[in-house]
Amino acid sequence: MPIDLNFTDTGGDGTPLVVVHGLLGSADNWRSHAKQWQRRRRVIAVDLRNHGRSPHVAGMGYEPMAEDLLALLDRLDVSRAHLLGHSMGGKVVISLARLAPARVASLIVADIAPVAYGHDHDSVFAALRRVEAGEPTNRREADALLAEHVEESAVRLFLATNLERDDSGILRLRIGLDEIQGDYETIMGEPAGEGAFDGPTLVLRGAQSRYVTDEMLPALREVLPQAEIQTLEAGHWLHAEQPAAFQAAVNGFLEAVEG
Structure with a gap:
């Protein structure tokens, strides 16, 4: 539906x-x-x-x-x-x-x-999971967490557009990462x-x-x-x-x- x-x-x-x-x-x-x-x-x-x-x-x-x-x-x-x-x-x-x-x-x-297409988003998913676990409170912290897995600054800036601040001040992912990763084969x-x-x-x-x-x-x-x-x-x-x-x-x- x-x-x-x-x-x-x-x-x-x-x-x-x-x-x-x-x-x-x-x-x-x-x-x-x-x-x-x-x-x-x-x-x-x-x-x-x-x-x-x-x-x-x-x-x-x-x-x-x-x-x-x-x-x-x-x-x-x-x-x-x-x-x-x-x-x-x-x-x-x-x-x-x-x-x-x-x-x-x-x-x-x-x-x-x-x-x-073949699989090529492993580092991106790893970076997003790192941010999810790290619970950054500002964009600088979030970028540092993303950088552990993604070298290109332009890609990190793009990924950071998926972050929004919750009521406790933590930057959270607004995407359905579980759902996306769970059906990644279909996406490709x-x-x-x-x-x-x-x-x-x-x-x-x-x-x-x-x-x-x-x-x-x-x-x-x-x-x-x-x-x-x-x-x-x-x-x-x-x-x-x-x-x-x-x-x-x-x-x-x-x-x-x-x-």
Whole structure:
């Protein structure tokens, strides 16, 4: 049964742009982009299950997550939307596009392919568990705990967006870490649905990322045959590393789709 997702909605007319974050992200990560996009269109940014301020529930399958998103569109009386998903969120929007293509005006997939990936989040989970056990009272303490397992400061800053202060002053994780780790195999698997989504599609990939390699393109085009592929000079977090180029690519694509 779908759950009620937390979301932000800028309001406005026309076909909305629905933004879906990646693993361990949230709608908050997209605030600066939403401020730019809302000048042109309505923007709805969501917290997926077990992320941000959405409920914690067992199961991270792509069909249930797509159904959560579809239920939100129904709740907001949105008949069709442009869907943008980064990383895990990209697999969610691909799943929705395959399961309910009539609801999708266009698809924007950021640095993910519709394939299964290997495990590479062990150090991240270890860092989050260290913070959970360490019960930091300030951001400096939290960063020091994260640094025991994660060297890259940018990654630690991203992970720290999942911390919020409780009534006793301790920074706690707001994500459903047990639920995410418990179904990590599914998260790393293929998106839900069968066949291809034939609607207009933009795939943005990072030149320094290994998530959408040239070797993956045949599999990608089987699922997204209309995909226009653009490569940005960035890594996996291309929307954070190259925000202006990311904005320009999304805006140009949506303007072309809407004529």
